[in-house]
Amino acid sequence: MSQSEESVASRPEGRDAAVRMRRITKSFDGVRVLTDVDFEVLHGEVHALAGGNGAGKSTLMKILQGVYSLDAGEIEIDGRPVQLGSIQDARAAGIGMVFQEFSLVPTLTVAQNISLGVEPLSRGGLIRDREAVRRAREVFAEMEVEVDPRAKVGDLGTAYWQLTEIAKALSQDARVLIMDEPTASLAKHEADALFELVGRLTRRGISVIYISHRMDEVYRIADRITILRDGRRLLTEALADVTPAQIVEGIVGKEIEGQMSYQQRPARDGAAEPVLELQDVTAGPRVRGVSFSVGRGEIVGLAGLMGSGRTELARVLFGIDPLGSGSIRLRGQELRLSGPQDAMAAGIALIPEDRRAQGLVLEHSVRENLTLPLLGRMRRGPLLDDRKGRSLARDLIERFSIKVADPDRPVRRLSGGNQQKVVIAKWLGTEPAVLVMDEPTAGVDIGTKSEILATIRSLADEGMAVLVISSEYPELLAVSDRVVVLREGAVHRQLDRADIPDENHLQLAVQGA
Amino acid sequence: MSTTMGPDASTDASAAAPASRSPLGRVDWRRYIIYIGFVVVFVAFAVTLGDQGFLSTNNLLNIFRQAATISIIAVGVTFVISCAEIDLSVGSVAGLSSVCTAMAVSQWGVLAGVAAGLGVGLVVGSINGSLVSLLNIPSFLVTLGMLGIAVGVAQWITDSAPQPIRNDTYNLVFGGGNFGPVPGLLVWMGLFVAVGAVVLAKTRFGRQVLATGGNRVAAEFSGVRTRRIKFQVMLVSAVVASVAGMLYAGRLESGRFQWGSGDELSAIAAVILGGTSLFGGYGTVVGTLFGSLLISLINNGLILAGLDTSQQQVVRGAIIILAVALARRK
Ligand SMILES: Nc1ncnc2c1ncn2[C@@H]1O[C@H](COP(=O)(O)OP(=O)(O)OP(=O)(O)O)[C@@H](O)[C@H]1O
Numbered sequence: 001m002s003q004s005e006e007s008v009a010s011r012p013e014g015r016d017a018a019v020r021m022r023r024i025t026k027s028f029d030g031v032r033v034l035t036d037v038d039f040e041v042l043h044g045e046v047h048a049l050a051g052g053n054g055a056g057k058s059t060l061m062k063i064l065q066g067v068y069s070l071d072a073g074e075i076e077i078d079g080r081p082v083q084l085g086s087i088q089d090a091r092a093a094g095i096g097m098v099f100q101e102f103s104l105v106p107t108l109t110v111a112q113n114i115s116l117g118v119e120p121l122s123r124g125g126l127i128r129d130r131e132a133v134r135r136a137r138e139v140f141a142e143m144e145v146e147v148d149p150r151a152k153v154g155d156l157g158t159a160y161w162q163l164t165e166i167a168k169a170l171s172q173d174a175r176v177l178i179m180d181e182p183t184a185s186l187a188k189h190e191a192d193a194l195f196e197l198v199g200r201l202t203r204r205g206i207s208v209i210y211i212s213h214r215m216d217e218v219y220r221i222a223d224r225i226t227i228l229r230d231g232r233r234l235l236t237e238a239l240a241d242v243t244p245a246q247i248v249e250g251i252v253g254k255e256i257e258g259q260m261s262y263q264q265r266p267a268r269d270g271a272a273e274p275v276l277e278l279q280d281v282t283a284g285p286r287v288r289g290v291s292f293s294v295g296r297g298e299i300v301g302l303a304g305l306m307g308s309g310r311t312e313l314a315r316v317l318f319g320i321d322p323l324g325s326g327s328i329r330l331r332g333q334e335l336r337l338s339g340p341q342d343a344m345a346a347g348i349a350l351i352p353e354d355r356r357a358q359g360l361v362l363e364h365s366v367r368e369n370l371t372l373p374l375l376g377r378m379r380r381g382p383l384l385d386d387r388k389g390r391s392l393a394r395d396l397i398e399r400f401s402i403k404v405a406d407p408d409r410p411v412r413r414l415s416g417g418n419q420q421k422v423v424i425a426k427w428l429g430t431e432p433a434v435l436v437m438d439e440p441t442a443g444v445d446i447g448t449k450s451e452i453l454a455t456i457r458s459l460a461d462e463g464m465a466v467l468v469i470s471s472e473y474p475e476l477l478a479v480s481d482r483v484v485v486l487r488e489g490a491v492h493r494q495l496d497r498a499d500i501p502d503e504n505h506l507q508l509a510v511q512g513a
Numbered sequence: 514m515s516t517t518m519g520p521d522a523s524t525d526a527s528a529a530a531p532a533s534r535s536p537l538g539r540v541d542w543r544r545y546i547i548y549i550g551f552v553v554v555f556v557a558f559a560v561t562l563g564d565q566g567f568l569s570t571n572n573l574l575n576i577f578r579q580a581a582t583i584s585i586i587a588v589g590v591t592f593v594i595s596c597a598e599i600d601l602s603v604g605s606v607a608g609l610s611s612v613c614t615a616m617a618v619s620q621w622g623v624l625a626g627v628a629a630g631l632g633v634g635l636v637v638g639s640i641n642g643s644l645v646s647l648l649n650i651p652s653f654l655v656t657l658g659m660l661g662i663a664v665g666v667a668q669w670i671t672d673s674a675p676q677p678i679r680n681d682t683y684n685l686v687f688g689g690g691n692f693g694p695v696p697g698l699l700v701w702m703g704l705f706v707a708v709g710a711v712v713l714a715k716t717r718f719g720r721q722v723l724a725t726g727g728n729r730v731a732a733e734f735s736g737v738r739t740r741r742i743k744f745q746v747m748l749v750s751a752v753v754a755s756v757a758g759m760l761y762a763g764r765l766e767s768g769r770f771q772w773g774s775g776d777e778l779s780a781i782a783a784v785i786l787g788g789t790s791l792f793g794g795y796g797t798v799v800g801t802l803f804g805s806l807l808i809s810l811i812n813n814g815l816i817l818a819g820l821d822t823s824q825q826q827v828v829r830g831a832i833i834i835l836a837v838a839l840a841r842r843k
């Protein structure tokens with residue numbers, strides 16, 4: 001088979017495979033998700049796994065973790081064939097996972113999470129919590145990071161969740177770590193620290209499988225890359241031998257030009273006509289006197305470190321958190337928002353940060369999710385007109401090219417990127433005057449990302465005022481006409497797009513002393 | 514907290530944990546609200562009701578005695594609620610167990626009575642647990658149904674008649690007598706609270722209960738068999754309730770289907786007052802003990818104050834809502 005020959009050819013000499021998956025095939029309810037996929041990771045290698053939303057990356061990894069069974073194919077670990085019938089099997093075989101979605105128990109402490117299921121016991125069968133804390137300290141020391149093992153996980157930021165998970169995997173002697181979009185919710189410097197940690201781990205012979213939609217990261221840390229498209233393996237190459245353009249084309253299936261670079265939009269009358277004006281907006285401990293405005297047809301990027309108050313500001317604008325003092329004006333009229341209903345009625349929409357927790361009712365169908373903010377438009381007398389809802393949903397699915405077999409299937413079944421499209425589509429259905437987006441492209445593939453950015457541009461062209469919060473500098477630079485930098489809850493700087501020559505400049509403005 | 518990731522992370526580390534959620538500097542007094550509440554109410558009653566004999570040894574013992582069965586039931590319910598489930602059938606299980614125990618004691622003696630009582634708990638608990646964990650029926654519905662079934666069976670097999678127990682050994686051991694100077698009921702209460710507290714906080718089973726309640730998927734992914742845990746908490750809760758029923762039978766020297774009726778609500782109130790999270794993931798058995806003591810304390814004080822039953826109910830309800838509102842997180 002030509003595919004496996006190719007993968008052998010690209011393998012560096014003299015290193016053995018830690019994991020070898022052969023001809024993996026998997027279907028869900030009769031729908032083929034993976035077809036004859038070969039995948040191999042060497043000892044001490046960082047192997048990137050790339051592909052569009054729904055290409056099957058997470059499914060392949062869940063098979064390796066024993067979460068899903070495989071329909072056909074075989075798996076070898078350290079040269080020995082294995083049957084991974086359960087999560088426990090995979091863990092015993094040395095497979096560790098760093099999943100963000102569902103990995104830790106927020107009500108337990110870091111040490112308790114790390115030792116969950118393998119708690120050190122005294123002779124009487126009681127848990128020795130102090131010993132667990134000591135072991136956790138040991139692992140963190142080995143990782144050369146500082147985390148308090150007694151802190152409750154729910155009180156910590158996402159970066160620490162991740163470190164905790166890595167520590168948990170390592171403390172159980174994982175030899176292969178799977179990281180599925182680990183930087184999706186990390187700030188830049190946190191991501192940098194993670195990459196350094198990955199470097200230290202691989203030098204000790206631990207292998208890392210790295211799933212990410214961010215090209216720069218893949219180039220930075222991975223040795224080889226495997227690209228999946230529609231559930232088939234497209235190629236496996238050393239990164240030194242492929243160009244970013246080739247990878248993007250491999251993932252998307254076509255070339256995308258210029259979407260990720262800033263496009264000067266036709267002269268706007270925007271600045272002259274402010275739609276949203278913030279004056280000394282103060283709320284809670286995190287938002288302290290923010291003033292700026294967004295004009296008609298203008299896209300303003302909101303930059304800042306984690307904890308700089310960006311998300312909190314968005315929550316105030318959408319009426320979730322109460323305004324302490326200051327004023328919010330929409331087209332010159334002062335807003336009194338006592339809840340999201342008021343914000344929606346005024347014409348403000350928020351695309352929230354955490355789609356699974358805030359954006360979607362996961363168990364409900366795609367159609368129900370899409371029409372939830374539009375129920376007012378579906379009324380017929382006291383009843384809901386389902387036929388109207390169906391056609392509204394169909395329009396949105398088409399307009400945003402959401403990949404969905406059946407709008408009546410639960411949204412939970414969609415891949416991450418398509419879920420995000422549903423969230424965006426859902427809010428744009430309300431045709432707001434002001435659109436606030438918090439990390440709108442988290443977890444979406446490059447093709448979709450450029451589509452979302454194009455959507456943002458065209459919405460602004462139609463006159464919408466758009467506020468984009470993002471931790472990804474290339475993305476901010478690609479769409480923003482102006483960038484507002486928040487620091488410690490206040491506006492630190494405002495930069496015209498024309499005054500930002502490159503990413504480093506923006507990063508300095510955000511982080512610089 | 515000394516949490517830094519890399520050289521340049523320190524600038525942001527303090528900002529990374531939201532201010533409202535970093536309690537290390539300040540004490541999270543909400544967690545102790547039950548103890549504060551208990552002391553405040555106790556002092557208030559001591560000052561205002563001192564003349565009516567509130568502080569007499571007898572009255573204080575009474576407060577404990579009245580809290581005993583509820584707190585035993587509530588220990589089991591603490592496990593259920595920590596696991597993000599609920600058990601509404603505990604009160605009627607206690608009733609059914611009191612009836613079966615009484616009938617078996619009269620027929621075959623003490624050991625048979627104990628076996629019959631525990632048998633009720635094992636059977637009901639296994640049914641509840643299987644329906645919840647194997648068939649994925651919400652525990653609220655399962656135990657709501659079981660509440661009716663258990664009362665119905667207890668009424669049916671006794672023709673609604675009380676079942677007297679004339680066996681002194683039984684009555685003495687199960688709540689009627691004293692162990693040395695200490696009322697037996699209090700010894701039972703102490704035993705259940707102590708074992709429950711250790712099991713929940715210090716054993717692997719307890720940890721897995723909290724993990725399952727805190728994030729079921731995460732627990733599953735960490736190798737916890739969450740179905741089995743859910744089954745076990747439902748079983749524990751029913752068995753503990755059946756022991757409470759046996760204590761009712763011993764103290765009141767009879768089995769009756771009415772014993773324990775309504776106890777599920779007092780027990781749930783005690784658990785939540787004690788600080789266990791209604792959404793699972795966090796639980797404390799000692800808190801539960803003080804929750805039931807507080808309820809008993811309030812009942813006692815209101816009676817001494819001369820309020821009639823209707824007024825008592827209103828005041829008690831208001832105090833519970835107030836306490837839970839104060840203890841509410843975030
Ligand atoms: N449990 C499931 N039941 C049914 N279909 C599923 C299930 N899990 C995944 N799928 C489908 O399998 C396909 C592959 O999904 P998968 O999550 O592996 O994609 P992915 O490559 O990880 O995408 P993303 O980059 O968006 O995370 C998708 O079409 C998805 O809808």
Ligand SMILES: [Mg+2]
Pocket residue numbers: 057058059180415416
């Ligand atoms: Mg995925």
